[in-house]
Amino acid sequence: MAVAPGWWRRAWDHDLAWSFRRSPVTIVATLLTLACFGGAAFAPWLAPHNPFDLATLNLGDAFAPPAWIEGGQPRFVLGTDDQGRDVLSTIMHGARISLGVGLAAVAFSALLGVSLGLLCGYVGGRLDAFVMRVADIQLSFPAILIALLVDGVARVALPRETHDSIAIPVLIFSIGISGWVQYARTVRGSTLVEKNREYVQAARVIGRGPVAIMVHHVLPNVMGPVLVIGTIHIGTAIITEATLSFLGVGLPPTQPSLGTLIRVGNDFLFSGEWWITVFPGLALIVLVLSVNLLGDWLRDALNPKLR
Amino acid sequence: MLGSEALVTTLLQVHELRKYFPVKKDFFGRGTAKVHAVDGVSFSIAAGETLGLVGESGCGKSTAGKTILRLIDPTSGTIEWCGRRIEALGRAAMHPVRRELQVVFQDPYSSLNPRLRARDIVAEPLRNYESLSEAQMREHVAFLFEKVGLRADQMVRYPHEFSGGQRQRLGIARALAVRPKLIICDEPVSALDVSVQAQVINLLVDLQAEFGVSYLFVAHDLAVVEHISHRVAVMYLGKIVELTDKRSLFRNPQHPYTEALLSAVPVPDPKAKRKRIILQGDVPSPVTPPPGCRFHTRCPYAEARCRAEEPAMKEVRPGHSVACHLR
Numbered sequence: 001m002a003v004a005p006g007w008w009r010r011a012w013d014h015d016l017a018w019s020f021r022r023s024p025v026t027i028v029a030t031l032l033t034l035a036c037f038g039g040a041a042f043a044p045w046l047a048p049h050n051p052f053d054l055a056t057l058n059l060g061d062a063f064a065p066p067a068w069i070e071g072g073q074p075r076f077v078l079g080t081d082d083q084g085r086d087v088l089s090t091i092m093h094g095a096r097i098s099l100g101v102g103l104a105a106v107a108f109s110a111l112l113g114v115s116l117g118l119l120c121g122y123v124g125g126r127l128d129a130f131v132m133r134v135a136d137i138q139l140s141f142p143a144i145l146i147a148l149l150v151d152g153v154a155r156v157a158l159p160r161e162t163h164d165s166i167a168i169p170v171l172i173f174s175i176g177i178s179g180w181v182q183y184a185r186t187v188r189g190s191t192l193v194e195k196n197r198e199y200v201q202a203a204r205v206i207g208r209g210p211v212a213i214m215v216h217h218v219l220p221n222v223m224g225p226v227l228v229i230g231t232i233h234i235g236t237a238i239i240t241e242a243t244l245s246f247l248g249v250g251l252p253p254t255q256p257s258l259g260t261l262i263r264v265g266n267d268f269l270f271s272g273e274w275w276i277t278v279f280p281g282l283a284l285i286v287l288v289l290s291v292n293l294l295g296d297w298l299r300d301a302l303n304p305k306l307r
Numbered sequence: 308m309l310g311s312e313a314l315v316t317t318l319l320q321v322h323e324l325r326k327y328f329p330v331k332k333d334f335f336g337r338g339t340a341k342v343h344a345v346d347g348v349s350f351s352i353a354a355g356e357t358l359g360l361v362g363e364s365g366c367g368k369s370t371a372g373k374t375i376l377r378l379i380d381p382t383s384g385t386i387e388w389c390g391r392r393i394e395a396l397g398r399a400a401m402h403p404v405r406r407e408l409q410v411v412f413q414d415p416y417s418s419l420n421p422r423l424r425a426r427d428i429v430a431e432p433l434r435n436y437e438s439l440s441e442a443q444m445r446e447h448v449a450f451l452f453e454k455v456g457l458r459a460d461q462m463v464r465y466p467h468e469f470s471g472g473q474r475q476r477l478g479i480a481r482a483l484a485v486r487p488k489l490i491i492c493d494e495p496v497s498a499l500d501v502s503v504q505a506q507v508i509n510l511l512v513d514l515q516a517e518f519g520v521s522y523l524f525v526a527h528d529l530a531v532v533e534h535i536s537h538r539v540a541v542m543y544l545g546k547i548v549e550l551t552d553k554r555s556l557f558r559n560p561q562h563p564y565t566e567a568l569l570s571a572v573p574v575p576d577p578k579a580k581r582k583r584i585i586l587q588g589d590v591p592s593p594v595t596p597p598p599g600c601r602f603h604t605r606c607p608y609a610e611a612r613c614r615a616e617e618p619a620m621k622e623v624r625p626g627h628s629v630a631c632h633l634r
Contacts (some may be wrong), residue, residue, distance in 0.1 A: 197417045197418075198412040198413075198417045199418050199419055199420040201373075201378050201410075201412070201418075202410065202418055202419075202478075202481065203420075203431070204378060205376055205378065205405060205408075205410045206405065206409075206431055206432040206435055206481075206485075207402050207406065207432070207435050207436065217420050220420075221420070221421065221422055
């Protein structure tokens with residue numbers, strides 16, 4: 001027998017890697033995604049200024065246009081906002097919050113949806129009927145409405161002082177709760193198929209309990225589609241967060257996400273300081289578009305019918 | 308030769324086992340029609356014995372096997388395992404019984420979890436029933452691999468890297484891991500090539516000689532059953548119509564259905580002249596089985612009595628039972 005090829009060689013020859021190399025759009029999208037994620041994750045170290053350090057802010061720098069426009073300063077590449085904060089730095093910090101909220105919301109959605117889907121599919125019966133009817137009802141409302149509703153309830157129920165400090169968890173919860181249905185339905189469907197496979201029956205004959213069978217046998221075999229839904233959902237979650245923040249029910253200006261930045265900058269659009277809102281908007285578009293392109297590619301690459 | 312001597316310990320005793328599946332449901336979810344998949348089946352299996360269970364597809368032989376394994380709950384009847392009734396045991400109470408009662412499935416592709424390595428598939432029953440150290444576990448899995456004719460270097464592979472026959476060997480190793488007393492083989496070779504079928508059958512025979520395990524061997528291929536079984540039960544439409552030792556069944560079949568089945572076994576000699584019994588018509592629907600003898604719609608010897616009265620199993624010779632009015 002030949003020597004087993006190294007893991008790098010095997011990864012390079014894998015179907016996924018092959019389809020990746022053949023798609024220039026995907027390569028560009030990956031690079032952009034990595035740039036966005038890297039820029040966001042390492043914002044405190046990479047950003048040219050710290051927009052939240054009041055000591056370095058100077059109101060005299062306010063409304064500086066981008067560097068290449070007359071009156072622009074080279075140290076503020078994309079200009080400054082009304083407080084004299086560097087727009088590029090606020091975008092990087094804002095993207096950090098946007099991405100953090102988006103990823104956490106997706107993780108919460110996936111955890112909830114996958115567990116419920118797995119349980120419903122495997123156990124069936126009344127639990128299944130009940131959860132799936134709840135899912136149907138939730139699907140008849142737009143996701144943004146659910147998020148608005150949860151956020152609104154949290155706002156009323158919590159005192160005003162505590163609200164700002166827990167704005168991020170509330171936002172993650174409200175975006176997350178609006179997205180679990182897709183995961184639950186997909187996983188439930190695959191579970192219904194897998195649980196009648198003979199390897200599940202074999203596990204029962206071996207004497208494994210229902211929880212062990214669900215976690216060890218069914219779950220690994222239903223996770224493929226979840227990966228695809230999750231990737232595409234990241235884009236949607238970031239957009240939902242941005243929308244909520246733009247509407248003023250998301251993150252407060254003290255913790256600005258991309259959506260907050262767009263909303264704040266919106267006030268100056270008609271007075272000529274367009275860069276305050278346009279650049280965060282562009283950043284949002286690039287981030288969501290590249291994540292979505294990546295998700296689309298993953299969906300096609302993992303779809304056996306399109307191979 | 309194993310027979311019906313009283314000295315032999317009975318492992319499994321199935322009495323009047325029935326399983327009906329509801330097929331149509333009315334508005335309130337109540338079943339209005341039932342498939343009579345298994346309809347009053349009785350047999351026993353002794354230690355070290357192989358009972359072949361044959362019949363055409365849809366006659367309920369696989370359902371009978373899965374009901375004994377308690378993968379399906381029986382509608383009525385009793386299942387006695389080593390003198391203890393198990394047909395209504397809960398999951399916890401079934402746990403020690405499952406160790407002694409294992410299964411090899413028909414489809415070698417869907418019966419192995421594609422995400423587990425071969426060694427973990429075989430080790431799973433051991434992990435569940437015994438607390439072995441990792442080294443002992445590895446040793447035991449290597450032993451099982453050797454016993455079923457797989458190489459030790461194949462332990463780290465995934466199921467898709469094996470051929471159909473090798474996968475079935477993995478399934479056998481998994482069933483054998485906890486040293487069961489009875490393995491229910493649910494058409495274990497019908498999905499394999501003929502050349503591979505022989506290898507797997509011979510493996511099962513060898514393992515029986517070495518470990519003294521019993522088999523309930525479900526199959527539709529009489530040649531395969533003839534090779535492996537000590538006794539054979541013939542099923543038709545949910546009922547056993549003939550039950551005897553292998554020699555009498557193949558030399559002296561009593562039931563007209565058995566006769567017809569045997570006449571359909573291909574003989575590898577083009578000059579051989581044989582009487583072929585070609586059955587007319589199709590198997591009646593198990594939702595509405597015919598009254599009287601279930602075989603009367605296709606039986607060449609059917610009389611008026613066969614259409615009205617259901618024949619009971621009766622012993623025509625010691626150890627040879629048949630359900631037919633004409634014997």
